[in-house]
Amino acid sequence: MxxxxxxxxxxxxxxxxxxxxxxxxxxxxxxxxxxNPWQAYAALFAGAFIGMGNLGASLVLALPLMLAGLGIALAFRAGIFNIGAEGQLYLGAMAATIVGSRYPGLPFGIHLPLALAASCAAGGLWAFIPGYLKVRRGFNEVITTILLNYIGVYFVDYSVNSFLKDPATFAPQSPPITATARLPKLLAGTELNAGLFLGLLVAVILFIVLYKTDWGFQVRAVGSNPEAGRTAGMNAGKTLLVTMVVSGALAGLAGAVQILGYQNILLQDFSPNTGYDAIAVALLGNLNPLGTVAAAIFFGALRNGANTMQILMGxxxxxxxxxxxxxxxxxxxxxxxxxxxxxxxxxxxxx
Incomplete structure (x- = not known):
C-alpha cells in the first residue's frame, strides 16, 4: 500500500x-x-439528516464553514497562520451587500458575479495586510490577523448603523439584496442554494491546484520547510503573500454566500465566530480540501441537529x-x- x-x-x-x-x-x-445520551444523539442525528428540510438546513450551515475552512487550510498548508477569517468574512459580506443591494437594473448574469467578486476582493485585501506585514516586516501574522478581526467585525457593525443602514427601518440592517444578486435556491422549502455548488467547485479546484500543479507543490514545500524552498529557488515570500490573499478571498466569499444565499440582508453580528469555527473545520479535515468539505458538513449537521436535540430533550x-x-x-x-x-x-x- x-x-x-x-x-x-x-x-x-x-x-x-x-x-x-x-x-x-x-x-x-x-x-x-x-x-439519556442515546436518545440525545438520536435526536441530534434526526434533526441533522432525516428529511430534506433538515438535510438542507445542515448543508446551509455548512456552506460558510466550508469556504472559510478551505481558505484557512490553504494558508496553513503554506505555513502562514490565517486566524483572520472572521474579519475577512465580515468584510466580504459587506462588499457583497453594497453591490448586491444596489444597481437593480443589472442582469442576473452580471450582478451576481459582480457581488461575489466584490466579496473576494474585500476578503483578499484584508488578508493582504497581515500577509504583507509578515513577509516584508516579519510581524507575527497570528497577532495581526486577530487584531484585524476586531476592526473588520466592528466596522461592519458600524456600517449597518450608518452609511449602509436601510432608511426604511430603525433596525441596524442593510437594504435587502435585489433578486438579480441572489444565489438560486436548490431545494424547494429550504434555504439551500447554489453556494453548495460553489463550495464544492472551490474544493475540487483547490485540491487539483495543491496536488497537481507546480504552484501547489511550492505552497506545500514552503509550508513544510521554507529554508529548503528558498534553497531550491522558490520565492517563499511571494508564495506566502499570494496564499494569504487567496485564503482571505475564500473567507470573503463565505460571507457573500451567507448574505446572497439565504440571509439577504446584512445584520449586526450576523455570523458570530464562523471564521474561528472554520479553523476547527480545516484542522479536522487535515488541511485537505476534500477533508475540509466533509468536516464542514459534519459541523453543519452538529449545529442543525443541536436545535432538534434542544427541543426534544431540553x-x-x-x-x-x-x-x-x-x-x-x-x-x-x-x-x-x-x-x-x-x-x-x-x-x-x-x-
Whole structure:
C-alpha cells in the first residue's frame, strides 16, 4: 500500500476515533445532567439528516464553514497562520451587500458575479495586510490577523448603523439584496442554494491546484520547510503573500454566500465566530480540501441537529460546541500517535 494511501486511511481512523472519544466524553456530561445520551444523539442525528428540510438546513450551515475552512487550510498548508477569517468574512459580506443591494437594473448574469467578486476582493485585501506585514516586516501574522478581526467585525457593525443602514427601518440592517444578486435556491422549502455548488467547485479546484500543479507543490514545500524552498529557488515570500490573499478571498466569499444565499440582508453580528469555527473545520479535515468539505458538513449537521436535540430533550445547544472542541483536541493528540505508528509499520514492512 502506498504511503499516501496509508496516511489517508490512518487519518480517517484518527478522525473517527476522535469523534467516538468526543461523543463518549460528552455522554458523561449528558448523564451528569440526567439525560439519556442515546436518545440525545438520536435526536441530534434526526434533526441533522432525516428529511430534506433538515438535510438542507445542515448543508446551509455548512456552506460558510466550508469556504472559510478551505481558505484557512490553504494558508496553513503554506505555513502562514490565517486566524483572520472572521474579519475577512465580515468584510466580504459587506462588499457583497453594497453591490448586491444596489444597481437593480443589472442582469442576473452580471450582478451576481459582480457581488461575489466584490466579496473576494474585500476578503483578499484584508488578508493582504497581515500577509504583507509578515513577509516584508516579519510581524507575527497570528497577532495581526486577530487584531484585524476586531476592526473588520466592528466596522461592519458600524456600517449597518450608518452609511449602509436601510432608511426604511430603525433596525441596524442593510437594504435587502435585489433578486438579480441572489444565489438560486436548490431545494424547494429550504434555504439551500447554489453556494453548495460553489463550495464544492472551490474544493475540487483547490485540491487539483495543491496536488497537481507546480504552484501547489511550492505552497506545500514552503509550508513544510521554507529554508529548503528558498534553497531550491522558490520565492517563499511571494508564495506566502499570494496564499494569504487567496485564503482571505475564500473567507470573503463565505460571507457573500451567507448574505446572497439565504440571509439577504446584512445584520449586526450576523455570523458570530464562523471564521474561528472554520479553523476547527480545516484542522479536522487535515488541511485537505476534500477533508475540509466533509468536516464542514459534519459541523453543519452538529449545529442543525443541536436545535432538534434542544427541543426534544431540553439539552442546551452548547453541548455541540463542547463536542467540537473535544474532537479537535483528540485529532491533534491522536495524529501524533498515529504518525509514530505509521512510521513503525513502514519500517517493519521494509524489513
Amino acid at each position: 502506498g504511503v499516501k494511501i496509508q496516511d489517508t486511511l490512518n487519518y480517517l481512523l484518527v478522525a473517527l476515533l476522535a469523534i467516538i472519544v468526543a461523543l463518549g466524553l460528552s455522554s458523561l456530561i449528558l448523564i451528569w445532567q440526567g439525560s 439539552i442546551p445547544v452548547t453541548i455541540v460546541y463542547i463536542i467540537q472542541a473535544i474532537i479537535i483536541v483528540c485529532v491533534l493528540a491522536f495524529s501524533k500517535l498515529k504518525i509514530r505508528l505509521i512510521n513503525f509499520k513502514l519500517r517493519e514492512g521494509v524489513q
